């Protein structure tokens with residue numbers, strides 16, 4: 001951290017314009033050393049507190065090397081953003097625009113303080129004391145594959161991601177112990193995915209204690225390592241379920257330890273006998289997988305599929321293996337395309353050389369499309385954090401769309417949750433209610449107003465990355 005900053009002697013009187021004119025990337029040290037507590041006259045209009053996403057590389061910013069290290073970044077003409085490393089691979093970002101009247105908040109070792117009317121905030125942006133106002137606006141932080149960060153845009157929820165949902169350990173009573181396998185845990189959303197919880201449950205009425213799990217970090221990105229401890233277990237198929245996360249966002253990993261008798265015949269086993277898909281007209285639901293194992297001995301190979309469709313439609317399903325020898329993964333993907341609203345069924349028969357086949361029953365429900373929005377008609381949606389208002393009606397009320405990331409959108413009812421007035425879009429990036437002045441960020445989160453208001457009511461958006469339209473239902 002830079003201990004002092006010689007050019008910062010007048011920093012206590014920096015207004016936002018001066019700040020922007022003088023800064024590109026400033027260390028926290030510069031601000032701590034130079035910014036005083038003097039009261040200045042700040043802007044009366046709330047400036048844009050949600051800058052467009054910009055890229056920084058923490059490996060090139062020494063202040064961000066240690067956990068707890070902070071720096072202030074100004075990208076182009078955007079408002080200043082405080083970026084902090086809060087874990088070995090996790091970062092947090094806050095807009096330094098005061099939610100009261102838009103002055104730029106000073107960064108100090110013991111917290112954050114607005115020089116205008118003395119609102120004080122904790123290091124995580126929570127309002128603490130002084131001029132009553134909202135918390136500082138949290139911003140999205142996403143980690144790129146090369147370790148750099150994409151900072152900016154409205155904070156979107158963290159989304160748990162696993163690179164695999166099924167693991168098979170294959171061995172014999174006297175063969176080599178199976179090698180450990182790993183699952184990559186990622187955050188596919190914004191913010192921080194922390195407090196990772198992992199639990200283990202063995203199959204009903206089965207032997208226990210044969211699986212060891214280890215988590216590399218308590219926050220994503222992390223690696224889960226699974227080790228099968230065969231020991232003296234007899235021939236059999238032992239199963240367990242590893243659950244990552246809690247609540248509705250949790251995901252499971254189906255684990256099998258197959259100890260085969262090499263002298264017994266091969267036998268085909270599927271992880272499920274039924275798959276269910278649902279999607280509005282014109283959209284494509286996410287693919288699902290079926291794990292195909294050899295529950296017997298020897299080698300099970302020659303895997304293939306045959307699809308038989310029900311009476312309502314044909315050729316709407318694809319199914320393919322990653323390899324022809326078990327254990328293998330069958331990926332099933334419906335292509336809704338021009339299918340009309342209705343329910344469609346199919347039977348996938350899984351075949352392999354010299355063994356009895358198995359089947360998977362597939363059901364696809366196609367629902368009405370809802371409001372279809374053509375993205376090119378709304379230029380504000382070209383950028384992450386952009387907002388388009390009054391794009392159409394759902395449930396009799398006007399709808400706003402916001403771009404949450406390169407591949408996801410949110411939608412909100414434009415009825416103010418305070419008294420039902422129709423809100424308006426401000427600068428293509430946020431919302432204001434003309435009735436009592438409630439402000440909402442592009443994620444629909446209430447920011448400030450004389451009366452406390454709820455967040456905007458979210459609607460469901462269905463969007464296939466790369467598509468030119470989205471649906472709001």
Ligand code: FES
Nearest residue numbers: 098100101114117
């Ligand atoms: S602008 Fe009034 S407390 Fe910050």
